[in-house]
Amino acid sequence: MSAGIELWPPQASHHAEQVDLLIGSFGAMVWLLTLPVFVLMTWFTIRYRRSHQVNRQHAPTHNLWVELGWSVIPFLLTLGFYVWATMLFFDIHRPPPDAMTIHVVAKQWMWKYQHPEGAREINDLHVPAGEPVELVMTSEDVIHSFFVPGLRIKQDLVPGRYTSLWFNASRPGRYALRCAEFCGTDHSVMGGNLIVLQPQDYAAWLSRSADGGLDGTLAETGATLFRQMGCSGCHAAASPVRAPALGGIFGRPVALSDGRTVIADEQYLSDAILLPNKEIAAGYPSIMPTYGNVLTAEQVNALVAYLKSTHAAQDSK
Amino acid sequence: MTEPRFEHPPEEAAISYLADGHSLRSWFLTTDHKRIALLYLVSITFFFLIGASAAALIRLDLLTPQADLLTNEGYNRAFSIHGIVMVWFFLIPAIPNVLGNFLVPIMIGARDLAFPRLNLLSWYIYIFSGLLTLYVVVSGGVDTGWTFYTPLSSAYANGAVVATIVAVFISGFSTILTGINFIVTIHKLRAPGMTWGRLPLFIWSHYATSIIFVLATPVLAVTLLLVAAERLIGIGVFDPRLGGDPLLFQHLFWFYSHPAVYIMILPALGVISELITAAAHKRIFGYWFVAIASIAIAVIGFMVWGHHMFVSGQSVYASAVFSFLSIAVAVPSAIKVYNWTATLYKADIAIDAPLLFALSFIGLFVAGGLTGLMLAMLAIDVHVTDTYFVVAHFHYIMVGGSVTAFFGGLHFWWPKITGRLYNETLGRIAAVLILVGFNVTFFPQFLLGYEGMPRRYHVYPPEFQVLHVISSMGAALLAVGYALPAIYLIASLLPGGRRAPANPWGATGLEWTTSSPPPKDNFTEQPVVARQPYDYPLAHPASRDDG
Incomplete structure (x- = not known):
């Protein structure tokens, strides 16, 4: 049981170093402001104890400028840190355009990952070092939370909704990955490892994983599903049923029957498959059945990845 | 409300409220706010023991990284009942319903609260909902945590979720009735001359608390009913499979539960202002700043709920706004701490148990508040939210803050409530034990959290064991610290206990x-207030002659 005491978590990314620097400097400022209060409190209590004869004349009862000073100055100092912390926070929500996308699906009590190249894994997640990785995440049941202490990041996975975050793990190694949102009986054993590999090791790992009988990339899996599940029956350009053609739809604006226009992102496409009556494309009848009981969250991810890979010119197959 | 009239002519010594009837009926059907306060004192102590037993199970279980005392499900039920009982059946009623009930009318020179029967009804509602919670415990418990997050609570959790929700729902009425009673009493029953500017700060903080009671509690009630309805009949509000939105629950829940944090701390801030001034024998520094800070905390406290949801998937811009407002709400709290410290300057300080509790409170409240400021910083929160860092933070506020203030207040007003003096030496020992035990228990949890130990974990990686063992040992020390006052306070009630004079601390305030x-009607004649609060005579230098 003697694993020793580990007083600081490993820093697996530049962001982790930034967060440590932030809490370190903010902690230092907080101490600078607090220490005088504690010292004065103790000193006053001892000096002005009842049995001690000491000058107590002209004790002040109020002073507006003192009040404003100790209200406003610490507040302004704190606002500086607020700007810093908010910038860092916005960073982890703005993935660089070249980030690779890994889909994460959580369920009681496991993590499932789908790499763009088609590799799939459970609980342990392999990523390349020094490359931005965006996680697009959802849950099949309750709320979970993806937490890697070594990266100082955490994001809830919410059923019925996509959330995302990105990171760039710079140091190869194994980092603990834990569920941070209470999710029921086995919450405390819902974990795994983030395994950061050198890019060439990651490539080797990907090719080894592909030997496991997997059928192509995530988008290719999605293309197969698009035919198998009958999507192409209506959504192909030549289809007799009036349904929107979906080639190149990802990222484009879609006019809705209620007059709104939305961007066709992961959330919109997933909702269109699972809750087809939620947002209806303008000009089309609301005739699509829900696939909520037919498709798993991972199959939806594959379909979305497929739609993402198509272009308007080539049309949907 | 009529003008208070006093039945006993002044020359006749009135019998004390404790001697005015000894039958069960005279207690259980009393409308005397002081007796109802004692009913509450006994009942919250009972629920504190229930919640503390669950905490003991948790701390014992966490001595080792494996599951050896409880099953995973058993552990989840232990921390759920710990949170539910401690929040709704101990912390929220503790100061307002015991000390507040006893002191609000006396401090403003009234004979009772505005609605004495409503006050009794409030206690019965509290007891009924508390018994329902006990039923939940014996019927197998609940495993949602005190936060009831959906869709876990509405679709997946095992156990008596609906019974728990009904219990918390019903307890809310008790809270609302107390809030209405305090607001009306403070507005309408102040003694002649008791202007708003002469109100003790204890009254200001209870006024602010009552506003939150009345405005926030109904939101919780409605939210919990929706969870129960989704669980029982499947109406889709929060469960996405039924077309609902799980984040809607979090918004509604924290719209209540963040102000509820201030429900737990504001009355404590009022207690500390009384303790500091009485020990210092000096006017509070910056009366109006301290008074208005309570109202500011109550108002801004309604606009910060989103800081519980920085990693939930809420808009990053909303998060930025909530982060800013959460920093702003720290300002009035800081003002209070600075003013208390300034009050000690050139004071005439009696270092008794109540002051030791008050100084402990300030230290722990500052630590809890500043770690709260760290949690308000977005990039820090992303790392430490839902970890032991948060657990440590809110225990510093709720236990280090509220419970320490409650103990301080109990020691300060014990002579007034019971007419007896307790053993002062034991009181000081208890104050120090509680301070040390508390820090040993909860300080290591800040480190655990930053290292990445999530909260609500039953089994954990072995590298966290050392800190968990330290924390559990601190909890044992803390338990001794809490048990000690129970012994000497009860001992003071035995025949032969020392009688308290009317004003053992030489404090100002109508209660003294x-x-x-x-007496039953609080005063033998109508008090008339002609002086500022905390109007202590100025101390003279070098002419003091202390024995």
Whole structure:
């Protein structure tokens, strides 16, 4: 049981170093402001104890400028840190355009990952070092939370909704990955490892994983599903049923029957498959059945990845 | 409300409220706010023991990284009942319903609360909902945590979720009735001359608390009913499979539960202002700043709920706004701490148990508040939210803050409430034990959290064991610290216990002008207020002659 005491978590990314620097400097400022209060409190209590004869004349009862000073100055100092912390926070929500996308699906009590190249894994997640990785995440049941202490990041996975975050793990190694949102009986054993590999090791790992009988990339899996599940029956350009053609739809604006226009992102496409009556494309009848009981969250991810890979010119197959 | 009239002519010594009837009926059907306060004191102590037993199970279980005492499900039920009982059946009623109930009318020179029967009804509702919670415990418990997050609570959790929700729902009425009673009493029953500017700060903080009671509690009630309805009949509000939105629950829940944090701390801030001034024998520094800070905390406290949801998937811009407002709400709290410290300057300080509790409170409240400021910083929160860092933070506020203030207040007003003096030496020992035990228990949890130990974990990686063992040992020390006052306070009630004079601390405030314990109608004649609060005579230098 003697694993020793580990007083600081490993820093697996530049962001982790930034967060440590932030809490370190903010902690230092907080101490600078607090220490005088504690010292004065103790000193006053001892000096002005009842049995001690000491000058107590002209004790002040109020002073507006003192009040404003100790209200406003610490507040302004704190606002500086607020700007810093908010910038860092916005960073982890703005993935660089070249980030690779890994889909994460959580369920009681496991993590499932789908790499763009088609590799799939459970609980342990392999990523390349020094490359931005965006996680697009959802849950099949309750709320979970993806937490890697070594990266100082955490994001809830919410059923019925996509959330995302990105990171760039710079140091190869194994980092603990834990569920941070209470999710029921086995919450405390819902974990795994983030395994950061050198890019060439990651490539080797990907090719080894592909030997496991997997059928192509995530988008290719999605293309197969698009035919198998009958999507192409209506959504192909030549289809007799009036349904929107979906080639190149990802990222484009879609006019809705209620007059709104939305961007066709992961959330919109997933909702269109699972809750087809939620947002209806303008000009089309609301005739699509829900696939909520037919498709798993991972199959939806594959379909979305497929739609993402198509272009308007080539049309949907 | 009519003008208070006093039945006993002044020349006749009135019998104390404790001696005014000894039958069960005279207690259980009493409308005397002081007796109802004692009913509450006994009941919250009972629920504290229930919640503390669950905490003991948790701390014992966490001595080792494996599951050896409880099953995973058993552990989840232990921390759920710990949170539910401690929040709704101990912390929220503790100061307002015991000390507040006893002191609000006396401090403003009234004979009772505005609605004495409503006050009794409030206690019965509390007891009924508390018994329902006990039923939940014996019927197998609940495993949602005190936060009831959906869709876990509405679709997946095992156990008596609906019974728990109904219990918390019903307890809310008790809270609302107390809030209405305090607001009306403070507005309408102040003694002649008791202007708003002469109100003790204890009254200001209870006024602010009552506003939150009345405005926030209904939101919780409605939210929990929706969870129960989704669980029982499947109406889709929060469960996405039924077309609902799980984040809607979090918004509604924290719209209540963040102000509820201030429900737990504001009355404590009022207690500390009384303790500091009485020990210092000096006017509070910056009366109006301290008074208005309570109202500011109550108002801004309604606009910060989203800081519980920085990693939930809420808009990053909303998060930025909530982060800013959460920093702003720290300002009035800081003002209070600075003013208390300034009050000690050139004071005439009696270092007794109540002051030791008050100084402990300030230290722990500052630590809890500043770690709260760290949690308000977005990039820090992303790392430490839902970890032991948060657990440590809110225990510093709720236990280090509220419970320490409650103990301080109990020691300060014990002579007034019971007419007896307790053993002062034991009181000081208890104050120090609680301070040390508390820090040993909860400080290591800040480190655990930053290292990445999530909260609500039953089994954990072995590298966290050392800190968990330290924390559990601190909890044992803390338990001794809490048990000690129970012994000497009860001992003071035995025959032969030392009688308290009307004003053992030499404090100002109307409660010290009446006998200890007070007569049934609080005063033998209508008090008239002509002076500022905390109007202590100025100390003279070098001419003091202390024995």
